[in-house]
Amino acid sequence: MKILVIGQGGREHTLVWKIAQSPLVKKIYCTPGNAGIAQIAEFVPMCENFAELADWAESSNIDLTVVGPENPLAAGIVDVFSERGLTAFGPDKQAAQLEGSKDFAKQLMTENDIPTAAYQTFDNPDEAIDYIKTVNTSVFVKADGLAAGKGVIPGRTIDQATQAVKTILEDREFGDAGDSVVIEEELIGEEASFTVLTDGNYCIPFVSSQDHKMSHDGDTGKNTGGMGAYSPAPVMTPELHDYVMESVVYPTVKGMDKIGCPFKGVLYVGLMITDTGPKVLEFNCRFGDPETQVLLPRLKSDLVPLIMACIDGTLDQHTDIEWHTQAATCVVMASGGYPNPYQTGKTITGLEEAESIDDVNVFHAGTEQDENNIVTAGGRVLGVTALAEDLKTAIEKAYQGVSAIHFDGAHYRKDIGYRALSRI
């Protein structure tokens, strides 16, 4: 098979790395890619839009296109490819609303009794502020649309929540994504990421994982796309796993089908494990980043037949999916300044040394190749990932990899996995 992967982050490097291990695959292409992906896949010539990319895929006899990020999915890339008779993995535009509109997701949850925080949606700032004054609890104020993980603002006091409403609805900090806001009660607990593959009917869960969204140690600083991840997440017990499948995953997939939006692809459920059980914080319509960096190295089975089965509606024939028993940890190395404006163009050294450690993989995110060197080109630069017999050793090994790598201004969290370590 010839496979095209769309995206340029650590998630896509991991996808390309895993897909390359499939005996079914002859050649992998990627766009826009990064310096790590370039070592495995060929770059696609520049295309201006989905139609041009579909032209290229058609003329290059691409058998399967795997879409990494949410933006092209929400903008309908799978619709464009499917209309052309091309096979593409991921939800169509309508189904991608599960991530693309927080209000859509909340309505779906309400209609299907899926546990989540109480909420209201507003497009009028005065009405939103009046509501905030009536609720007697801390809230989270969220831009309805896609905002690269940045459109969620805590409102722990009435003033903070009011300011958040103004930032989103009046100052338009997130543009059109802030046409409306979802205001929901704060949930207290520990977060976990629950990832499933679905063909719109049958669902196969991945092993559990947890990411670290805050930029600095002890979960302080700013919200980011994720500064590290580990798998398994001990907070997700077998009982909770079954509960999430029955009370969240299947009601979501069935609920989407019922409203004429069958969801095929990766369903990522962001959960808060509260004292009264797991509640949904968000849905994503694609693999998590950096969760993918710890999930795919643990997947023993070939990913390609699983993807094809999601598209064909035959996922129920793949109940024999196998996992490595080892644990995995990914530590993200970020550019100086991130998550605020950050530096780029810094030379990265030590990559080979890090990768020479057994079971350590360095997945590239914001990197590019200049004339002589691999240099930084984004906020999150690398995801140093280790597999080991237990989580503690995987964490140690990942940090051993990190200490081999250098670039000016590099920063990373030193406490990835601390919650898991306190449970085992």
Ligand code: AMP
């Ligand atoms: P979201 O993109 O909606 O998942 O929000 C991003 C992050 O904000 C989550 O991973 C949580 O850390 C936090 N968050 C969002 N909503 C809530 C909530 N209702 N209660 C507590 N934390 C929340």
Ligand code: GLY
């Ligand atoms: N790591 C969180 C996400 O991918 O949205």
